[in-house]
Amino acid sequence: MGVLVRSGGWRGALMRKMVFAALGALIAGLLSAGPTAAEEGQPGQTDQPTTVAGLMGRYKDLSNQAERVNEDLLRIQEELEVKRNESKQAVERAGAARKQADDSRSRVTQAQQDKSRVDALMSSGGDLNALNAFLTSNSQADIVTRMQAASMASQLSGTAAQQGRIAIVEAERAVKDAAAAQTEARKTEAAIELAAAQVQRRRDELAKQIALVQGALERLTPQQKALLQDNGGSAVGVKIPDGDVGAVLRYALAQIGRPYVWGAIGPISFDCSGLMQTAYKTVGYNLPRVSIQQATVGQSIARADIRAGDMIFYYSPVHHVAMAIDSNRAVHAPSAGQNVKIAQIDAIGPITVIRRVMN
Structure with a gap:
């Protein structure tokens, strides 16, 4: 302060x-x-x-x-949310793989039963009455046709059983892979939860x-x-550019006097990166949540070329951001106990990088 x-x-x-x-x-x-x-x-x-x-x-x-x-x-917290989603998806994949394996086992069982019945009817030692009942015809030509169909049915049932066994192997492998992914995701989730705590x-x-x-x-x-108390400079007389850049800067300046609150993105309080994210969102541009991530978007700008709407990132590693009003001043949410205000760009802290996301 x-x-x-x-x-x-x-x-x-x-x-x-x-x-x-x-x-x-x-x-x-x-x-x-x-x-x-x-x-x-x-x-x-x-x-x-x-x-x-x-x-x-x-x-x-x-x-x-x-x-x-x-x-x-x-x-x-963002990383934790990603890992929680990955863990949830892994559980869903494991469940789907288990269901697929169960379905494949059912198909194999059914195909084996079908083949056994057809093979019994087609065997030379089979019951002729049963065969006749199966063929349901006294016509010799029709019997031949139906016997050929029965033979084909037997072959198809055998093929289905073989394909089903292959599907079971693949499904069980999928179950194993999904379970391993689930375990790994949960371990990572637990580690991130510990770090967050x-x-x-x-x-x-x-x-x-x-x-x-x-x-x-x-x-x-x-x-x-x-x-x-240092309440910063006044926004009176600030020249607002045209277009989206002007809309973003106008929003940020309108928040002057609102309190800094950790993790806040508006509308009644902000932290430094929350102010940037919400300001840019007014024109449909989605910035990452925290300043160290925001410092990677757009193009790098030299200090001498800074202009309204550019984001100035401070400290190493980056953990503070402000929005340029002109070549000398910026608006930002300073820190706990202070309000959004205007300050001299070079007085806020050591500049690490300046980024421009809209021309």
């Missing part, structure tokens, strides 16, 4: 000193009274800041960490630390908060 002080002269300087002194006292009291992450048996920083500058630096660092963890969690715990730890720092800020009076 940046510090924006609008009061000038010696009175402004005196006011800043008074605010910083009061804030420092509040921070020291609050942090000394609260348990550290180490005391709670959780990893974290034990040396808490006791000055305004230290608090602001700590807040920015925690917010940066939290945003990265949040992006990781969203990505893992670990990331979730880390996110919760960061949220507690951020809340501790925010607690000190909340003790300030509204006038003191106003001196420390």
Whole structure:
């Protein structure tokens, strides 16, 4: 969080000193009274800041960490959903393969029974009355025709049985393959669930630390908060391009003032990549969910060539994104505890890549 002080002269300087002194006292009291992450048996920083500058630096660092963890969690949750679908499909394939094997066994059994009956009737030792009953004709020519048909039926039944046995082998192989795929998908699903739980715990730890720092800020009076709050620039007078790019930028600017919330994609709150995804969706362009994935779409743009609608990605690995308004400013959802706002492009953080998805 940046510090924006609008009061000038010696009175402004005196006011800043008074605010910083009061804030420092509040921070020291609050942090000394609260348990550290180490005391709670959780990893974290034990040396808490006791000055305004230290608090602001700590807040920015925690917010940066939290945003990265949040992006990781969203990505893992997407992977988990994919693996759950794969596992479900594997179960369905295994069930279908088992049914196919059962059907093939039934066909083989029926074909073998049919062949046995026909062979018995066609055998020289067969009962003539039974044969005559089977042929249902006293005409010699008709008997020959029917005998030929019976012989063919026997051959076909034998072929059906053989084909059925082959189908059983193939179906049982399919059952085995589907069961193996199901087992593998479930193992991967379990591993991803474990990773998601670990990331979730880390996110919760960061949220507690951020809340501790925010607690000190909340003790300030509204006038003191106003001196420390950076609400960013105004969207008044921003030149909106024509076409889809203009529609995307107009949507993003319309969200100024809405709160940053982890995992939110609107309409009342956003995280950084959620703001980009929803803005671009207004014109039918589907971006990936998280910033590290969004940073792979479109074409790479040099910093000198940036223009409205381009997405600017920050940090390495990428875990924050903003949308360019012009060559100097961008709109973004900063971090926990802040609202969507306009900021200087180069002041947001270290730029990793700039991408353009619409010309």
